Structures are given as C-alpha cells and as structure tokens.
Amino acid sequence: MSAIRPEPRTRRRTASDGTGTARRAEILAIAAELFATRGFPQTTVRDIGDEAGILSGSLYHHFDSKEAMLAEILRDFMENLRARFAEVVAQDRPPRARLDELVRGSFATIHQQPHAVALYQKESGALAGVPEFRFVGQISLEIEKMWVGVIVAGQQVGDFRTGLDPELTYRFIRDAVWTSVQWYRPRGRLRHDVVADQYLLLLHSGLLADDAGSADAGSTSSANGR
Amino acid sequence: MSAIRPEPRTRRRTASDGTGTARRAEILAIAAELFATRGFPQTTVRDIGDEAGILSGSLYHHFDSKEAMLAEILRDFMENLRARFAEVVAQDRPPRARLDELVRGSFATIHQQPHAVALYQKESGALAGVPEFRFVGQISLEIEKMWVGVIVAGQQVGDFRTGLDPELTYRFIRDAVWTSVQWYRPRGRLRHDVVADQYLLLLHSGLLADDAGSADAGSTSSANGR
DNA sequence: TCTTCCTAACCTAGCGATTGCTTGGTAGCG
DNA sequence: CGCTACCAAGCAATCGCTAGGTTAGGAAGA
8 A cells, every 4th residue: 555655756756857758748738637627536547548548557657646646737837836926026116017917927827827727726625634735725825925915015005095905805806817717718719918908907997987977976876875 | 006106206396395305405405515615526425424314325215316416406506596686687776786786695695605606616617518407507697698788788877997898897706706705704704795895895996096196096086095 | 092004214235337556567669 | 688658457445326124103094
C-alpha cells in the first residue's frame, strides 16, 4: 500500500528532462481538460488513458496517482496566478489602475487557461480539508489579501466609494469575474478584453444611468420602496 | 395476478399522504445537503442511508433511483424559483425596482435553501445533456429571459445605463449574486439582506467614489460616507 | 373486543459493474 | 545493454441497485 515512500518523486522528476517532459505535459493537459469538463471524481484514469492513446495503467509510469495529477495541475496554475497578481499590486500606480489591471489579468487568465480555472472552481471546495491540497486554500488567501489591499487603498486615497465592506466588495468582483469561465468561450464572439471592458464599466460606474434626467433619478427615491 | 405491476408509481405517490410524506421529505432533505456539500457523484446511497438511519437498500422503497432523488430536489427548487421570479417581473413597478426585487429575492432564496442553490450550481453543468434533466436548462433559460427583459426595459425607460450588453449584464449580476452561496452562511455574521444592500449599492452606483474631485461625476451628491 | 390481514417501512445478503492501482513483462531507441 | 515508455492482466474495494424476508401498526370483519 502506501507504506514507506523512498523519494520516488525525485527520481521521476530528474528523469523527465528529455522527451518525457513533453509527453508528461501532454498527458497533464489532457487530464486538465477532462477534470475541468467532467469533474475530477467523474473522470476515470481509463478516460485519461484513452484520450492519451495509452492504457490506464501506463499513466502510473508518469504519475504517482490520479490525485497527484490534480495536485500538479492546480499547483502550477495557482502559483502562476499568484505571481501574476503580485506583479500587478507591486506597481506604482493608483489603486484604481491596479484594480483594473487585476480584473483584466483575471480575464486574460480565463482566456489562456480556461480548463485550470474551471477545475479550480469545481474542486477547490472539496479539497479544502485535504492535507496535500493545503496550498490551494493558502494561495487563495494570499490572492484575496492582495485584492482587498488594493480595495482598501483605493478607499483611503478616495478612488473608491466608502461605505462598502472591502471583503464583500472583493467577493462581489471575484465571483462576477471568475464565474465567467463557465460561459466564456475562448473562440466565441465575445473577446475576453471586450468582456473585461464591459465588466469594468459596470463595476466602475454601476448600472444606473447617470444622466439623471427623469423623475426618480436620485439615489434616494425608488430603490428601497417596499 | 402478480406478474404485471399496475402503476406502482401512482400507488406510491398516493400512498405517501400519511407519515410517508414526512419521512420521504426528510430523506430528501438529507440527500440535498449531502449532494450539495460533497457533490452528487461523490455522495453514495450508503452515505444517505447512514445519515437517515437506514440501510442504503431501504432508500429504494421511497425512490426509484439516486438520480431520481436529485431530479426531485432540483425540480422542486427550480419551479419554485421560477414562480417567485415570475411574480416579481409581473409587478407594475419601474424596471429598477423590479431588478432590485429580483436581487433581493435571490439572496432570500440563498438564505432559505442554500443546499438546493449550491446543488444547482454544482451539477447543472454536468446535467446539461441528460434528457431527464432537460427542465433544468429550460427553466434556467426562462429565468434568464425574465432578468434580461427587466434590464432591457430599464434601459429603454432610462433607468439603466445604455452601452451595456443586456446579456452580459445579466451574467455579471447573476454570477456575483448566486455564487455568494459558496461563502454565505445562514447563521453567520452577515445577514442576507445586508449582503443584498451592499451588492445593490455596488451594482447601482459602482465602485468609484462619486464625489470625484477629478473627472466624471455622475449622480449628485454624497450622503453615504461612513 | 378480539382476531385477521394488509401494507408501509425497513433489513439481509449479495450481484454485476466499475473504480484506482499493481505486477510483471516487452518493444524500441541510443 | 540499459532505460524509457508502454502493454497485458487482474486484484481489492466500492459503486448503484435488487430480491426476498421481517416487523409494527392500523383498518376491517366477526
């Protein structure tokens, strides 16, 4: 079973410098797509093998387990994302510009790696308590802190509206932006930067018309009727 | 003649008027919670049985299959939701007020039946092509039409900003609002109507401060500073 | 009131299929 | 000759589900 493991990982990693890396990455990409579309538990190792053109048992020459494949996919994705965001928040620009960049970077990521994003959304919840996947929650928290930091800074500078809870505002933006991976199609009619533009317009200025020509235009009258 | 089974379903349904209904509903609620938290495929009939205090095989006295349990949960939820929204959009109020009501109704639903909402979000994608679950996509589409209708009406009346794609706006709101079920806790510090207030403020007027010493100042004054 | 009988609700036991994974081999290339 | 990448075959566990039996309680008939 899983008794003692004398570092097989090191040997496998060093051995995968040749063409092995290419094949390995290829299989991993196939697995990522299957995991993302069907879900991790619903994807069998036989599915992955079929798609890769090999038998399911042969997968275990490249990977320790099905779970290890998931971990590798998620780790690559999340560390990449963290680095991307860290670069943005470190910029010497006003918070408003940095938040825009975070949003645009998110849509670009959704465009570039939709499978990894969908996979994260589908499985991160179930992976919350699993020790091998602690990095998921950990990096998520780091990213949240970056975003919330920008939002708070924006409120202090006067860029952003006060009276909004920063954490709640973060969740609002995060959920609206990242859930778009569920319907966004990289080769569809809507380009990712167009979606970003529309979302940023809505996020910046809101849904209500600001011409305020008609009767109940102010922010006071009709909204809280009841 | 015991060879032919004369409509066992009808008999079962009619017979479940007594305490049977209570037990049935109880098991269904247990299943909904398990499906929502672990996911449908990851939940075994033995899990449900354990939680209900019976053996897994005994579940099949109440339900035809595990899938049938899911279908019943989702159908009850979605038809209820459709009715709720239909009532709102039929109101004789300005689009702006109706949209607010749709949003508040959504948060109220999340508060009242978080398991069903989470379940829908987790499984609706995988159920897209399954014949027995066609009603899921169908009702989803009907609901989408209601929301988009209100948004378009709001743009025509002048309530809502033009230059926003209605479908895209709908998805933005929908994803931001409904994904909150992932982190909202019915007994947590944030009440659902408080979240609704914050989200509506953000949705109405946007994130940018409207005092705006600099450029664009849309609606009028102040008033909401902490 | 007593007896009979029916039925909803559950149990016992297990079947066939599918799951992730293992073991021992082999083809082919440098 | 050695090593990478695969195949062939199958094992133990788990899955949804089934068939037939048991029990308790209430309605019905005398």
